[in-house]
Amino acid sequence: MQAAVSPASPPVHPSGDKRFRILETVMKRHQYKHDSLIEVLHKAQELFGYLDNDLLLFITHSLRLPPSRVYGVATFYHYFTLKPKGAHTCVVCMGTACYVKGAKAVLAALEEAAGIKAGETTPDNQLSLLTARCIGACGIAPAVVYDTAVTPRQSPDAALKWMRTVTNAPK
Amino acid sequence: MLLDDLIRIKEQELAARKPFQLRCCMAAGCMSANSQAVKEGLEQAVKAAGLSDRVEVRGVGCLRLCCQGPLVAVDPAGTLYQKVAPEAAASLVASLNGGETALERGDPGHPFFKEQMSIVLENSGQIDPERIESYIAADGYLALRQVLREMRPQDVVNAMIKSGLRGRGGAGYPTGLKWTTVAKTQSTRKFVICNADEGDPGAFMDRSVLESDPHRVLEGMTIAAYAVGADQGFIYVRAEYPLAISRLQIAIRQAKQLGLLGSGVFESPFSFNIDIRIGAGAFVCGEETALMASVEGRRGSPRPRPPFPAERGLWGQPTLINNVETFANVPPIITRGADWFARIGTEKSKGTKVFALAGKINNTGLIEVPMGTPLRKIVEVMGGGAPAGNAVKAVQTGGPSGGCIPADALDTPVDYESLTKLGSIMGSGGMIVMDQTDRMVDVARFFMEFCMDESCGKCVPCRTGTVQMHHLLSNILEGKATGRDLARLEELCDLVRHTSLCGLGQTAPNPVLSTLRFFRSEYLELLRPEEPAAAAPAGPGAAAEPPSGGAPACSGPPGPAS
Numbered sequence: 015m016q017a018a019v020s021p022a023s024p025p026v027h028p029s030g031d032k033r034f035r036i037l038e039t040v041m042k043r044h045q046y047k048h049d050s051l052i053e054v055l056h057k058a059q060e061l062f063g064y065l066d067n068d069l070l071l072f073i074t075h076s077l078r079l080p081p082s083r084v085y086g087v088a089t090f091y092h093y094f095t096l097k098p099k100g101a102h103t104c105v106v107c108m109g110t111a112c113y114v115k116g117a118k119a120v121l122a123a124l125e126e127a128a129g130i131k132a133g134e135t136t137p138d139n140q141l142s143l144l145t146a147r148c149i150g151a152c153g154i155a156p157a158v159v160y161d162t163a164v165t166p167r168q169s170p171d172a173a174l175k176w177m178r179t180v181t182n183a184p185k
Numbered sequence: 186m187l188l189d190d191l192i193r194i195k196e197q198e199l200a201a202r203k204p205f206q207l208r209c210c211m212a213a214g215c216m217s218a219n220s221q222a223v224k225e226g227l228e229q230a231v232k233a234a235g236l237s238d239r240v241e242v243r244g245v246g247c248l249r250l251c252c253q254g255p256l257v258a259v260d261p262a263g264t265l266y267q268k269v270a271p272e273a274a275a276s277l278v279a280s281l282n283g284g285e286t287a288l289e290r291g292d293p294g295h296p297f298f299k300e301q302m303s304i305v306l307e308n309s310g311q312i313d314p315e316r317i318e319s320y321i322a323a324d325g326y327l328a329l330r331q332v333l334r335e336m337r338p339q340d341v342v343n344a345m346i347k348s349g350l351r352g353r354g355g356a357g358y359p360t361g362l363k364w365t366t367v368a369k370t371q372s373t374r375k376f377v378i379c380n381a382d383e384g385d386p387g388a389f390m391d392r393s394v395l396e397s398d399p400h401r402v403l404e405g406m407t408i409a410a411y412a413v414g415a416d417q418g419f420i421y422v423r424a425e426y427p428l429a430i431s432r433l434q435i436a437i438r439q440a441k442q443l444g445l446l447g448s449g450v451f452e453s454p455f456s457f458n459i460d461i462r463i464g465a466g467a468f469v470c471g472e473e474t475a476l477m478a479s480v481e482g483r484r485g486s487p488r489p490r491p492p493f494p495a496e497r498g499l500w501g502q503p504t505l506i507n508n509v510e511t512f513a514n515v516p517p518i519i520t521r522g523a524d525w526f527a528r529i530g531t532e533k534s535k536g537t538k539v540f541a542l543a544g545k546i547n548n549t550g551l552i553e554v555p556m557g558t559p560l561r562k563i564v565e566v567m568g569g570g571a572p573a574g575n576a577v578k579a580v581q582t583g584g585p586s587g588g589c590i591p592a593d594a595l596d597t598p599v600d601y602e603s604l605t606k607l608g609s610i611m612g613s614g615g616m617i618v619m620d621q622t623d624r625m626v627d628v629a630r631f632f633m634e635f636c637m638d639e640s641c642g643k644c645v646p647c648r649t650g651t652v653q654m655h656h657l658l659s660n661i662l663e664g665k666a667t668g669r670d671l672a673r674l675e676e677l678c679d680l681v682r683h684t685s686l687c688g689l690g691q692t693a694p695n696p697v698l699s700t701l702r703f704f705r706s707e708y709l710e711l712l713r714p715e716e717p718a719a720a721a722p723a724g725p726g727a728a729a730e731p732p733s734g735g736a737p738a739c740s741g742p743p744g745p746a747s
């Protein structure tokens with residue numbers, strides 16, 4: 015493990031956003047070690063929802079890493095997103111079990127109804143449509159995660175029904 | 186913590202046990218079918234019926250038959266209720282006093298349960314994974330105590346060698362040999378890593394083990410650390426498994442509180458800490474060198490081996506990397522003896538293997554069977570075959586690195602060598618059943634798309650080869666390809682397999698090769714005739730001029746003569 019290089023005075027984000035302070039605390043707990051980068055990015059995404067350039071630069075300065083390294087890691091892993099997500103997310107599992115049980119049809123129905131492709135967000139920022147490699151819920155395939163609820167045995171109709179309830183809901 | 190304390194906790198736990206127990210499945214499969222509400226409903230119903238002193242409602246790990254969830258098992262009668270709705274809780278509790286319940290009953294005598302042999306999953310569905318006392322009551326941490334008090338590190342390694350345990354992550358490397366190498370390598374610092382980056386789509390064994398029995402994995406890792414001389418461990422677990430992560434965090438905290446982890450384990454001079462590292466959704470991180478890069482906070486790019494992690498791994502130090510299931514096998518080998526373990530299974534593959542049954546099969550869920558069990562028994566007898574009277578066409582094992590085993594090879598015993606002979610691999614244990622409605626070329630393209638997306642981009646054969654193979658497969662599926670394209674596909678498979686840097690690329694062609702081997706006719710049906718201008722317009726000309734059989738690579742374009 016690299017020796018922790020603790021900056022004399024950790025940079026405080028000028029915006030005064032409280033979430034930066036929380037992130038700062040997490041980095042401090044990791045003693046600003048370089049190997050904590052992925053943990054820190056997880057926390058940052060949890061706090062902010064996505065990783066924008068300003069946030070990545072903040073992490074870069076705090077951990078004293080080259081920006082290329084932070085950007086490289088943030089873009090390498092699928093879990094991190096550099097764009098904001100919609101108010102609701104719908105993750106269609108595309109693991110093998112879900113695939114052979116018809117996840118493709120579920121996804122196609124959602125894509126058509128929402129007018130977006132997997133990985134995109136609707137222009138009104140209401141819905142993000144995503145796919146997952148496998149959420150390990152193969153026993154209940156095809157599975158779809160609506161916001162945070164893993165829902166078993168989905169059909170195109172069931173998925174569309176959910177979509178209608180969230181897109182018509184008042185903001 | 187001493188032996189007396191351990192026994193005291195066990196006795197307290199057993200004494201507090203009530204005559205009736207309702208075991209409520211709280212693993213991810215049932216949780217997504219609302220088992221949390223079922224458990225709460227049962228607790229309320231027990232209270233309302235005034236049975237609080239006689240009935241215990243316990244949240245347990247996976248009860249295995251995931252397709253029928255939420256599941257509730259009732260002890261001591263041994264009844265299993267399926268698809269339990271929260272509203273039905275009152276009638277279930279009433280049935281304990283001889284009342285009627287309309288709930289659907291499972292059959293614990295079904296081969297799905299009867300043919301199983303539980304070693305790794307023995308506590309799964311029995312103990313409460315969020316309470317260390319529950320694990321101790323099932324004789325947990327006795328193996329660790331025995332190791333620290335009665336065995337030298339060398340004895341532990343010898344026991345592993347003698348047991349014949351092989352890595353359960355897929356490749357089947359002898360565990361004892363790996364431990365020996367790490368133990369022998371001189372270094373001031375060593376690490377133990379538990380690979381819980383279960384990336385194969387269609388596999389959920391490791392998730393279930395972590396969710397159902399996290400202490401077992403911690404105990405296995407601690408024993409391994411003692412054997413090889415490590416003082417720091419990491420569990421690398423996927424971010425997609427939030428429940429497994431939270432149960433591991435609880436387990437680590439509890440073990441530390443009782444002095445079973447941390448400094449001076451069991452009041453011995455041995456110290457060991459475990460940290461959780463959460464993956465961020467990169468399949469390649471299941472490869473050990475990529476995994477180590479990720480633990481170090483870098484991109485998950487693999488590097489060439491040797492040097493193997495056992496000699497130079499995390500931060501350049503000797504590192505032992507084993508899979509979740511491998512570690513879960515360690516404590517029983519210690520307590521029951523290596524000879525006991527070596528008697529289970531086949532000559533070269535010892536012990537049991539956990540499989541996740543999914544796809545077009547009636548009984549989806551988790552099974553654990555001795556090595557050498559014929560595939561047919563698993564799929565048709567235990568799994569109940571394909572639904573709606575369809576015939577099983579193929580079984581896919583090993584995820585994107587594996588292959589499709591056709592129905593007529595189902596009598597193959599499940600062990601490392603037999604599956605490799607069929608062009609597939611044991612893999613981590615995902616088994617996906619396909620029926621006649623599944624098109625094998627489509628399946629091959631599905632896996633190639635997976636590998637294409639997941640290729641880390643470090644080496645050329647994998648980065649560009651997977652794209653080209655995917656392109657060729659798409660062309661075949663769309664009816665745009667000729668025999669020449671098929672020959673090129675085979676050539677590319679051969680090239681990518683032999684020249685890629687890591688396991689991802691080396692095994693990426695496997696699904697294509699195995700479907701080509703067993704379902705070649707499906708490919709041929711999709712080909713269009715060569716050179717349509719010159720060729721005879723006779724209908725299905727493609728089938729009449731197949732590219733020259735099994736010969737790999739450049740077999741020359743078939744019939745170019747005009």
